[in-house]
Amino acid sequence: MSTSAAEPLHPATAAVVAGRPEPVADAPLNTPVVFASTFVGGGDLEYGRFGNPTWTALEDAIGALEGGDALVFASGMAATNAVLATLPIGAKVVAPTHAYLGSLTQLDEGQERGALTRVYVDISDTDAVLAELDDAAVLWIESPTNPALEVADLATLLAAAHAKGVLTVVDNTFATPILQRPLELGADVVLHSATKFLSGHSDAVLGALVVRDAELKARLISRRTILGATAGPMEVYLVLRGLRTLALRVERASENAAALVERLSGHPALTELRYPGFGAIIAPVFADAASAERFVAAARLARFATSLGGVETTLERRRRWSGEVVTIPEGLVRVSVGIEHIDDLAADLTQALDAAVAGA
Ligand SMILES: *Cc1c(COP(=O)(O)O)cnc(C)c1O
Numbered sequence: 353m354s355t356s357a358a359e360p361l362h363p364a365t366a367a368v369v370a371g372r373p374e375p376v377a378d379a380p381l382n383t384p385v386v387f388a389s390t391f392v393g394g395g396d397l398e399y400g401r402f403g404n405p406t407w408t409a410l411e412d413a414i415g416a417l418e419g420g421d422a423l424v425f426a427s428g429m430a431a432t433n434a435v436l437a438t439l440p441i442g443a444k445v446v447a448p449t450h451a452y453l454g455s456l457t458q459l460d461e462g463q464e465r466g467a468l469t470r471v472y473v474d475i476s477d478t479d480a481v482l483a484e485l486d487d488a489a490v491l492w493i494e495s496p497t498n499p500a501l502e503v504a505d506l507a508t509l510l511a512a513a514h515a516k517g518v519l520t521v522v523d524n525t526f527a528t529p530i531l532q533r534p535l536e537l538g539a540d541v542v543l544h545s546a547t548k549f550l551s552g553h554s555d556a557v558l559g560a561l562v563v564r565d566a567e568l569k570a571r572l573i574s575r576r577t578i579l580g581a582t583a584g585p586m587e588v589y590l591v592l593r594g595l596r597t598l599a600l601r602v603e604r605a606s607e608n609a610a611a612l613v614e615r616l617s618g619h620p621a622l623t624e625l626r627y628p629g630f631g632a633i634i635a636p637v638f639a640d641a642a643s644a645e646r647f648v649a650a651a652r653l654a655r656f657a658t659s660l661g662g663v664e665t666t667l668e669r670r671r672r673w674s675g676e677v678v679t680i681p682e683g684l685v686r687v688s689v690g691i692e693h694i695d696d697l698a699a700d701l702t703q704a705l706d707a708a709v710a711g712a
Contacts, residue, residue, distance in 0.1 A: 363417050363530050364599035371413035371592060383409035385589040401577055406585040410592040417529040418542050418562040421569050424588055428545030429454050430581035431559035435521055435541060436462060437575045443468050443489035448475035450500035453675055476502040481509055485516050494523040496628040499670045499686040501635050503628045510538040530602040531630055535564055548661030552594040552601050556587040601691055605632035608697060609689040615698045621708040633660060638683035643708045644669045648685060650707035653700040660688030665697060
């Protein structure tokens with residue numbers, strides 16, 4: 353459906369109205385799931401790896417939210433790979449030391465096979481990032497970072513990179529377009545693990561890229577088609593269904609996160625309680641791995657699980673993953689705050705903090 357009003361729609365509205373069939377009599381309100389590996393020839397689609405009407409609906413919705421043209425991919429990692437696959441051999445990529453583990457692994461592997469040169473920086477140290485831009489091809493940003501929760505000065509970094517002709521990619525998975533729209537600040541590419549907040553229900557793995565430049569879009573579509581990083585229509589439908597409530601979910605989860613930080617701060621079990629000041633991810637830090645594990649094990653409402661961005665609160669000690677960056681504290685627990693009632697959540701996490709101390 354066209355959303356070309358005089359003023360761009362508010363994100364809460366775009367999430368609800370974008371990507372729907374034309375409102376003609378007897379048309380369904382929701383775009384159906386189109387299970388098709390091939391289409392009658394001579395049109396725009398032709399084959400299931402080139403396009404799908406269900407993809408188009410979700411792409412219209414994510415594009416309306418971020419303010420660009422969206423492309424869906426099989427996963428966030430497939431979207432990441434598609435961007436890196438457009439780079440010339442040897443390209444210098446500047447990226448956060450504490451970016452998502454899978455993104456770091458792709459960059460490390462790219463360097464190992466000579467495809468690219470990666471340089472890691474503290475993305476919250478603006479001068480350190482600027483100092484690496486002169487000969488860079490790409491500035492890869494995550495803000496807030498997963499799981500360290502560092503925040504980048506997006507406006508300054510994107511303007512400086514743009515002035516030097518450096519391609520900018522912002523992984524906007526944590527903030528979502530409800531809280532931050534990087535294309536409006538000058539980013540070239542926005543990346544999403546749509547598995548997380550866009551979906552919101554922990555039932556689908558999916559990725560997305562959003563761009564404004566038509567030539568860049570064509571190169572990314574070509575990578576999607578040729579690398580086969582194509583999304584299943586059922587997953588796309590589930591994410592579109594989840595996306596309809598994105599604004600409500602992000603608002604409630606963010607309120608809960610801020611309230612939890614207030615209520616849990618200063619608890620004797622904690623050495624630190626990281627919170628970027630917005631969003632739904634917080635990171636209580638314990639003195640050691642054992643205390644953090646006792647906290648995770650004692651939580652009852654909050655579920656021990658990796659991933660994030662669902663309606664339910666989940667948590668895990670990140671260093672349980674052997675590949676996690678060693679400067680992430682052993683005792684850091686990433687908590688993805690859900691939309692439950694704040695009193696129930698606060699009670700659960702408080703008793704889990706008490707248990708972390710008591711078990712010592
Ligand atoms: C999960 C995640 C990814 C990877 O996305 P998948 O959908 O799991 O492939 C990328 N970036 C961030 C910040 C993530 O949290």
